[in-house]
Amino acid sequence: MAMIALKCPEIQVVVVDINEARIAAWNSDKLPIYEPGLDEVVKAARGRNLFFSTDVTKHVGEADIVFVSVNTPTKTQGVGAGKAADLTYWEGAARVIASCSTSSKIIVEKSTVPVKTADAIEKVLRRNCKHPGVQFEILSNPEFLAEGTAIEDLTAPDRVLIGGKDTPSGRAAVDALASVYAHWVPRERILCTNLWSAELSKLTANAMLAQRISSVNSISALCEATGADVQQVAKSIGTDSRIGPKFLNASVGFGGSCFQKDILNLVYICESVGLQAVADYWHQVILMNDYQKQRFVEQVISAMFNTISKKKIAVYGFAFKKDTGDTRETPAIDVCRGLMADGARVCVYDPQVEDSQIYQDLGTAKFEWDHPTPKSAPVSKDAISISHDPMEAAKDAHAICVLTEWDEFKAYDYQKVYDSMVKPAFIFDGRNILDHAKLREIGFIVYAVGKPLDPFLQKVY
Ligand SMILES: NC(=O)C1=CN([C@@H]2O[C@H](COP(=O)(O)OP(=O)(O)OC[C@H]3O[C@@H](n4cnc5c(N)ncnc54)[C@H](O)[C@@H]3O)[C@@H](O)[C@H]2O)C=CC1
Numbered sequence: 001m002a003m004i005a006l007k008c009p010e011i012q013v014v015v016v017d018i019n020e021a022r023i024a025a026w027n028s029d030k031l032p033i034y035e036p037g038l039d040e041v042v043k044a045a046r047g048r049n050l051f052f053s054t055d056v057t058k059h060v061g062e063a064d065i066v067f068v069s070v071n072t073p074t075k076t077q078g079v080g081a082g083k084a085a086d087l088t089y090w091e092g093a094a095r096v097i098a099s100c101s102t103s104s105k106i107i108v109e110k111s112t113v114p115v116k117t118a119d120a121i122e123k124v125l126r127r128n129c130k131h132p133g134v135q136f137e138i139l140s141n142p143e144f145l146a147e148g149t150a151i152e153d154l155t156a157p158d159r160v161l162i163g164g165k166d167t168p169s170g171r172a173a174v175d176a177l178a179s180v181y182a183h184w185v186p187r188e189r190i191l192c193t194n195l196w197s198a199e200l201s202k203l204t205a206n207a208m209l210a211q212r213i214s215s216v217n218s219i220s221a222l223c224e225a226t227g228a229d230v231q232q233v234a235k236s237i238g239t240d241s242r243i244g245p246k247f248l249n250a251s252v253g254f255g256g257s258c259f260q261k262d263i264l265n266l267v268y269i270c271e272s273v274g275l276q277a278v279a280d281y282w283h284q285v286i287l288m289n290d291y292q293k294q295r296f297v298e299q300v301i302s303a304m305f306n307t308i309s310k311k312k313i314a315v316y317g318f319a320f321k322k323d324t325g326d327t328r329e330t331p332a333i334d335v336c337r338g339l340m341a342d343g344a345r346v347c348v349y350d351p352q353v354e355d356s357q358i359y360q361d362l363g364t365a366k367f368e369w370d371h372p373t374p375k376s377a378p379v380s381k382d383a384i385s386i387s388h389d390p391m392e393a394a395k396d397a398h399a400i401c402v403l404t405e406w407d408e409f410k411a412y413d414y415q416k417v418y419d420s421m422v423k424p425a426f427i428f429d430g431r432n433i434l435d436h437a438k439l440r441e442i443g444f445i446v447y448a449v450g451k452p453l454d455p456f457l458q459k460v461y
């Protein structure tokens with residue numbers, strides 16, 4: 001919305017949220033999320049044609065176009081728990097829109113939703129609007145930005161996707177929304193489809209992106225078993241232009257708020273229409289991701305003589321990727337839990353993530369985090385500590401686990417780090433970002449995902 005406000009000065013944009021603390025932060029000097037370049041965009045438009053408010057009914061009532069971007073988490077209970085998308089917040093938003101609309105509106109699905117959601121939302125809107133003559137035209141306009149590169153992605157998107165009904169009013173609504181984006185996006189990049197294609201394209205895009213990571217991660221395990229190098233393999237296959245080099249970095253596993261929930265949602269939809277084989281196929285992407293995180297933990301334990309009990313392990317990076325403070329579904333949660341379950345004393349350092357977030361994440365059950373009041377149990381402060389200094393985090397530690405690819409991790413003085421650690425000192429590079437040859441020269445035992453194993457780490461059968 002900030003980008004639309006920046007690029008379309010004649011359009012008034014009001015962002016409304018029921019969360020007062022978030023709106024207060026959007027109106028302050030410290031925005032509630034860390035996203036490179038976002039501060040500048042917000043500051044350029046805020047107070048001009050970009051406003052943040054908790055007065056949902058007033059601003060929705062006055063709007064011609066309403067973008068609905070509420071959360072669509074995985075259900076935690078009831079039918080479809082653990083897979084289906086929970087549309088409670090979406091339905092709640094639709095009811096509010098219906099109750100406060102005195103004029104016709106275009107309703108834009110910006111959240112990622114199951115295919116056919118527009119049908120359900122239309123029913124809620126139609127049945128709840130008290131004003132005769134008010135019409136709602138629903139469009140699907142899924143968002144493809146990635147966190148950490150959101151401003152770049154929004155400035156020059158590969159495509160903008162708009163799905164609408166093939167009726168005169170549907171086509172007019174699609175044109176109206178397309179003309180907003182056309183302020184800065186070339187027309188040929190604005191793709192117009194039917195509603196169901198747009199909804200399903202979003203889930204499929206995320207599933208196929210995540211599938212690439214699970215595919216290369218599955219091969220990383222085979223590389224370790226055979227002496228192949230996953231980065232060499234990724235480069236070799238990625239130079240085939242039909243495959244391409246992007247999104248082929250082996251890692252400790254993918255995280256983020258969307259891949260897992262969207263694939264599970266796709267799996268559930270397939271099951272609901274009786275396509276079990278299709279559901280199983282996509283579910284394997286998630287299972288491979290779980291396997292990759294578990295495999296990493298097992299590698300740490302086995303390398304350190306099958307016992308990490310009471311050993312201090314420094315974790316470098318808690319965010320799900322670099323350049324964001326977001327920790328939703330970060331692989332660090334499962335890895336830290338795995339290490340703590342084996343008795344390790346974990347000390348986390350992350351340049352952006354708040355301490356309270358780390359404690360909350362480690363104490364919150366799966367799928368709970370994306371609901372407004374997640375149930376969270378306190379975690380033992382003996383098992384987990386947080387440091388704001390990477391040197392201090394590594395001091396007296398037996399091992400360092402690199403779980404996020406923050407650039408600053410490459411620039412540390414690892415001789416100094418090594419000197420302060422217990423020997424043998426281990427580094428487990430879950431992102432393949434460090435200079436492994438140099439670390440070995442210093443004296444570290446190095447494990448890197450999908451790389452030939454140090455003789456020290458090779459299992460003796
Ligand atoms: N985070 C991302 O990078 C991307 C997210 N998406 C999709 O966008 C949607 C939102 O994602 P996020 O922004 O990450 O979630 P979020 O949880 O950070 O934000 C959702 C906001 O909606 C508010 N909300 C809930 N019900 C409301 C209501 N009835 N009225 C007003 N506000 C209400 C919540 O208070 C919350 O601040 C999800 O469907 C997600 O899959 C899509 C592409 C990228």
Ligand SMILES: O=C(O)[C@H]1O[C@H](OP(=O)(O)OP(=O)(O)OC[C@H]2O[C@@H](n3ccc(=O)[nH]c3=O)[C@H](O)[C@@H]2O)[C@H](O)[C@@H](O)[C@@H]1O
Pocket residue numbers: 112143144145146147148206209213246247248249250251252253254255256257258259320321322
């Ligand atoms: O629907 C969404 O929310 C968004 O989900 C992803 O974006 P995001 O989750 O923000 O971040 P990604 O860059 O996709 O990274 C996801 C995870 O995969 C990991 N990853 C990524 C690339 C890679 O090669 N290897 C790898 O392990 C990242 O470290 C991270 O944990 C998609 O890339 C966006 O297009 C989409 O809009």
